Amino acid sequence: MSVLQASSSAISIRSGRALPAADRAAFVSAMSGAVTSVNVVTTGGAAGMFGVTVSAMASVSADPPMLLVCVNQRSPACAAIRENGVFCVNLLAVHQDSISDVFAGHPREGEAFDFRCAQWQAAATGSARLPDAASTFDCAVHDSHDVGTHTIFVGRVVEVTATQSAPLAHCRRTYCHPAALPLNG
Numbered sequence: 001m002s003v004l005q006a007s008s009s010a011i012s013i014r015s016g017r018a019l020p021a022a023d024r025a026a027f028v029s030a031m032s033g034a035v036t037s038v039n040v041v042t043t044g045g046a047a048g049m050f051g052v053t054v055s056a057m058a059s060v061s062a063d064p065p066m067l068l069v070c071v072n073q074r075s076p077a078c079a080a081i082r083e084n085g086v087f088c089v090n091l092l093a094v095h096q097d098s099i100s101d102v103f104a105g106h107p108r109e110g111e112a113f114d115f116r117c118a119q120w121q122a123a124a125t126g127s128a129r130l131p132d133a134a135s136t137f138d139c140a141v142h143d144s145h146d147v148g149t150h151t152i153f154v155g156r157v158v159e160v161t162a163t164q165s166a167p168l169a170h171c172r173r174t175y176c177h178p179a180a181l182p183l184n185g
Contacts, residue, residue: 038092038168038175040103041069042120042128043077045084049128050077051113053104055170056150057089065157067137070150078151082144087155088127091135093165094177099130100168124159134167136160 011019036055043050056070069089071078081087092100101107102117110117115128123129123138130136139155169176 032173033171035169035171035176035178038097038100038170039069040090040092040099040130041071041077041081041087042090043081043084043087044122044126044128045080045086047080047083049115050075050080051103051115051128052077053100057091060154065160066142066154067139067157068152068154070147070152072150073146074149081141081153082151084126085141086125086127087139087141087153088123088125088129089137089139089155090128090130090133091137092130092168093132093134093163094168095165096130096133097168097175100175129161131161132163132165133161134165135162 011021013019037057039054039057040051041054041057052071052075054069054071056068058068060066060068067089069087071081096118098108099118102110103113105112107114107117118130120128121131123136125138125140127138129138136159137155137157138159139157141153142156143154145152145154166177169178
């Protein structure tokens with residue numbers, strides 16, 4: 001049994017007490033203040049090659065190396081990841097915001113979700129990898145969970161790459177990049 005049981009209007013906690021669900025618009029607005037990495041998650045295999053921009057990516061374990069990504073279930077990439085059993089997280093570099101836009105479905109020019117927007121390499125799993133991304137994490141699906149509108153894919157990392165490029169970030173509905181704070185003292 002899960003700790004929280006959600007409905008469209010209330011959430012019940014273990015004590016059986018019902019709490020109101022947060023207002024969706026207020027939730028989305030508040031979440032826009034979170035600084036997140038910008039990632040293009042790709043998959044390749046029998047189900048085809050697909051990619052989608054996601055902001056929800058996090059480390060799960062170092063032993064063994066595992067991470068998670070959250071993919072909207074309406075995206076064709078979600079079903080393809082499930083069927084292919086593999087995905088590659090491309091943590092975009094600051095100069096790759098146009099690639100993010102393509103895989104978010106609103107390219108500045110060209111077609112949405114078109115891999116011709118960049119030069120890709122085949123990763124060990126067959127997924128597409130950006131060689132000049134800040135980092136890449138090639139994964140085999142370890143587990144998946146459907147939660148609300150998204151699927152959480154937990155991947156066992158089979159290969160990583162890293163460059164010296166600063167990562168692209170997103171906050172307050174715009175792209176940004178991290179900057180070091182001056183040290184005091």
